[in-house]
Amino acid sequence: MSLEEEAKSFSSSNLKVFLEALDEVEGNLKQYYEDNLWVSDERTEAILKVVESIMWAKLAAEKHGTR
Numbered sequence: 001m002s003l004e005e006e007a008k009s010f011s012s013s014n015l016k017v018f019l020e021a022l023d024e025v026e027g028n029l030k031q032y033y034e035d036n037l038w039v040s041d042e043r044t045e046a047i048l049k050v051v052e053s054i055m056w057a058k059l060a061a062e063k064h065g066t067r
Helices: 003-036 041-064
Strands: none
Touching: 003 041
16 A cells, blocks of 8 residues: 555544544534423524534535544
């Protein structure tokens, strides 16, 4: 395997770990809000913002990579 292929493989595995962690965090935070906040417009908006934030983070990771 060339150095370039090895770097690409390493970067790809880091991205996969990052995306999996984001999915877990998203699920946990949404569940936390649902368990602890009364049904309201504010709770719905908070959950939507969590989803939006995760989507932006995924886009940034796929476009620019992760550290």
